[in-house]
Amino acid sequence: MKRNTPWLRVLALALAVTGPLGAAESKSTYANDFSQAAPGPLPEGEFSVLDGAFEIKAEGPERFIELPGSPLDTFGVLFGPTQVDGVQAAARMQGTKQGRRLPTFALGLNGGGGYRLQVSPAKNQVELFKGEEPKAAAAFTWVSGAWTQLRLQVRQVKAGGWRIEGKAWVDGQPEPASWLVTAEDNIPPASGRASFWGAPYAGTPIRFGQLKVSPATEK
Numbered sequence: 001m002k003r004n005t006p007w008l009r010v011l012a013l014a015l016a017v018t019g020p021l022g023a024a025e026s027k028s029t030y031a032n033d034f035s036q037a038a039p040g041p042l043p044e045g046e047f048s049v050l051d052g053a054f055e056i057k058a059e060g061p062e063r064f065i066e067l068p069g070s071p072l073d074t075f076g077v078l079f080g081p082t083q084v085d086g087v088q089a090a091a092r093m094q095g096t097k098q099g100r101r102l103p104t105f106a107l108g109l110n111g112g113g114g115y116r117l118q119v120s121p122a123k124n125q126v127e128l129f130k131g132e133e134p135k136a137a138a139a140f141t142w143v144s145g146a147w148t149q150l151r152l153q154v155r156q157v158k159a160g161g162w163r164i165e166g167k168a169w170v171d172g173q174p175e176p177a178s179w180l181v182t183a184e185d186n187i188p189p190a191s192g193r194a195s196f197w198g199a200p201y202a203g204t205p206i207r208f209g210q211l212k213v214s215p216a217t218e219k
Contacts, residue, residue: 004025006188007209010115010117011116029081030080030212030213031213032046032211033209033211034061037056039057039058041055042065042077047077048078048079049077050075050076050077050112051073051076052067052076054067054075054077064094064207064208065077065196065199065209066206066207067113067198068200069202069204069205069206070203072167072199072200073199074197074198075197075198076108076195076196076197078192079195080193080213081193081212082191083192083193084110084188086156086215086216087098087155087214088152088153088214088215088216089107089109089153089211090107090149090211090212090213091150091196091208091212092171093148093207094147094178095207096145096202097202098202098203098204101203102121102144102202103121103200104120104199105118105196105198106119106198106199107152107194107196107197108152108194108195108196108197109152109154109189109195110189111190112192113190114152114195115128115135116195116197117152117168118197119140119168120144121144124139125140126144126181128181130164130185132150133184135164135185136181136182138180142170144164146170147171147209149175150166151167152165153217154189154216156180161184161185162186163182163185164182164184165181166180194211196208
């Protein structure tokens with residue numbers, strides 16, 4: 001996440017968990033809507049908590065992962081199989097504002113230091129980062145209290161060239177036909193797992209659900 005110096009500490013731990021470039025790649029997919037999950041700590045092995053008091057919570061029939069509204073820092077979790085490219089991650093996330101304070105949350109690929117699709121309500125933008133380096137941005141109207149759908153993929157489009165694509169939309173609205181943010185990279189992606197991130201700047205919890213990892217698509 002941007003705006004947060006402690007991200008560097010989280011990044012160092014994430015890189016240690018991710019593993020080196022060129023590690024063995026799994027072609028398997030992953031999906032978890034938490035419908036069968038028991039409230040409590042995240043299952044070890046399935047998730048690698050980089051930092052933060054993430055827990056599975058229930059509200060009526062719905063279950064999700066929740067990050068508490070304090071402390072005000074950046075927190076992340078790795079999930080799914082280790083992959084390099086030709087992969088897509090999807091998730092839905094929910095946060096609320098408090099006065100003028102707004103949360104920030106993101107979906108990532110290629111480990112903790114890889115690519116992140118970040119919803120930045122304070123900027124009215126969805127942003128694409130590689131580590132801490134901004135790669136692209138587009139206008140996005142976030143709705144406090146509504147679930148936001150995120151989709152991010154990394155695919156090789158030519159020899160020595162990769163395309164990173166992301167989109168976000170408010171749950172219940174049509175999915176955008178085109179990617180909102182796109183970037184090109186000629187540096188091979190690192191081998192790593194998908195991730196989700198939250199920075200509860202509003203002092204209110206951030207929720208995560210319907211995690212998916214699947215093959216990338218051409219559209």
